[in-house]
Amino acid sequence: MKKYFFAALLLLSCLMLSLSTFAQNVGRDRDARLNEIADSLHKVMFSIDTHVDSASHLNHPDAKGYTVTKGQVTFPKMKAGGLDACFFAIYKGQGPLDDASSQKAVDFAFNEIKLFKEYMAKHSDECGQAWCADDFWKLKKEGKSIVMLTLENGYVLGKDINNLRKFYNEGCRAMTLTHNYNNDLCDGSRDSVEHWRGLSPFGKAVVDTMNVLGMIVDVSHVTTASLLDAVACSKAPCVATHSGVWNIKNHPRNLKDEEIKAIAAKGGLIQIGSGRFFLSWRPKTEVSVKDYVDHVEYVRDLVGIEYVGIGTDFDGGGGMNGLEDCSQMKNITVEMLRRGWSHNDIKLFWGENLLRVMRVVEAKGRELSGAAALR
Numbered sequence: 001m002k003k004y005f006f007a008a009l010l011l012l013s014c015l016m017l018s019l020s021t022f023a024q025n026v027g028r029d030r031d032a033r034l035n036e037i038a039d040s041l042h043k044v045m046f047s048i049d050t051h052v053d054s055a056s057h058l059n060h061p062d063a064k065g066y067t068v069t070k071g072q073v074t075f076p077k078m079k080a081g082g083l084d085a086c087f088f089a090i091y092k093g094q095g096p097l098d099d100a101s102s103q104k105a106v107d108f109a110f111n112e113i114k115l116f117k118e119y120m121a122k123h124s125d126e127c128g129q130a131w132c133a134d135d136f137w138k139l140k141k142e143g144k145s146i147v148m149l150t151l152e153n154g155y156v157l158g159k160d161i162n163n164l165r166k167f168y169n170e171g172c173r174a175m176t177l178t179h180n181y182n183n184d185l186c187d188g189s190r191d192s193v194e195h196w197r198g199l200s201p202f203g204k205a206v207v208d209t210m211n212v213l214g215m216i217v218d219v220s221h222v223t224t225a226s227l228l229d230a231v232a233c234s235k236a237p238c239v240a241t242h243s244g245v246w247n248i249k250n251h252p253r254n255l256k257d258e259e260i261k262a263i264a265a266k267g268g269l270i271q272i273g274s275g276r277f278f279l280s281w282r283p284k285t286e287v288s289v290k291d292y293v294d295h296v297e298y299v300r301d302l303v304g305i306e307y308v309g310i311g312t313d314f315d316g317g318g319g320m321n322g323l324e325d326c327s328q329m330k331n332i333t334v335e336m337l338r339r340g341w342s343h344n345d346i347k348l349f350w351g352e353n354l355l356r357v358m359r360v361v362e363a364k365g366r367e368l369s370g371a372a373a374l375r
Helices: 002-044 054-059 075-080 099-122 134-141 162-169 201-213 224-233 257-265 289-303 330-338 343-374
Strands: 048-052 085-091 127-129 145-152 172-176 216-218 238-243 269-272 308-310
Touching (some): 002 330, 002 343, 048 145, 048 238, 048 269, 048 308, 048 343, 054 099, 075 145, 085 099, 085 134, 085 172, 099 127, 099 145, 099 162, 162 172, 162 201, 201 216, 201 224, 201 343, 216 343, 224 257, 238 257, 257 269, 269 289, 269 343, 289 330, 308 343, 330 343
Parallel strands (some): 085 145, 127 145, 145 172, 172 216, 216 238, 238 269, 269 308
16 A cells, blocks of 8 residues: 555656646746847837936946945847837036035036047947937937937036036037935925925026927926926926836835826826835845836826836936846846737836927927917
């Protein structure tokens, strides 16, 4: 009897091992197929990351003292990850608001643009600068990685709103109103006191001017009151270029439902950042692309697929397991395919939503500048 029992046990063990091996093979085959589909999609769709802090690192590769991972975005890595375009932010942290300090911020930003354009010129065979939405497909067809310049922190305007047009003339097509702390435009999400409780008079004038120029008003980093004020004042859609969902992680940089709904109601976008601090309270080693797509799906389910996209914050704290740099961008697409996303929705997320908003912002600028000329 024992002989038959052990034979049956051996047979059962072999069967279980075979089933496990079969499941592993099926899983590998499925993953390989999903990767093939992701590769195909990235060849035909447009993919745009609306916020990377890589210009400062590329301008100053030997700088020391960084508190975040650097080198996450290069033009070869963009190619490897199927990433067509990035909004390269010219970043300046918030400093004192006296006249001398404000002017130093202005001078710093213009010099950073100069340095980055010199870098692009040295890599002109790899990249090209986009000045409007229509440039994106043209540059993609040329096989070039696409650069759009933006400003992170309205502090770089100093006290002179005329600097806004000067930055626009350099190609800057979006500006974050502040960076975490209060400035002359509005209040920051991480400051201890709300000074303006919304936009300042100068901030409202800046939003008006950005609308006329056709620049995207970026409402990441601001307080709820400032965000709602900016969305209400703007005559064009606003974009949170790199934020997360408060209801998943109640971090001061993340957006509450009322903020998400307000942005979407005016046709804007919530671009989800990839930093662990946006996504989860768990250790960074445990945070993955799955957590990232959870935030994306929350926004999709709350307001619709037309109002969400990606702004990684690479070189500014972004990145996670499976998305350590922009060479791994397709892993997001694979996860979406695994969850049953349609190809059309994936295309909207990756770039079609952003291109739509850019065209609306640009059209509103032409409308408003024409109306101003008639007065």
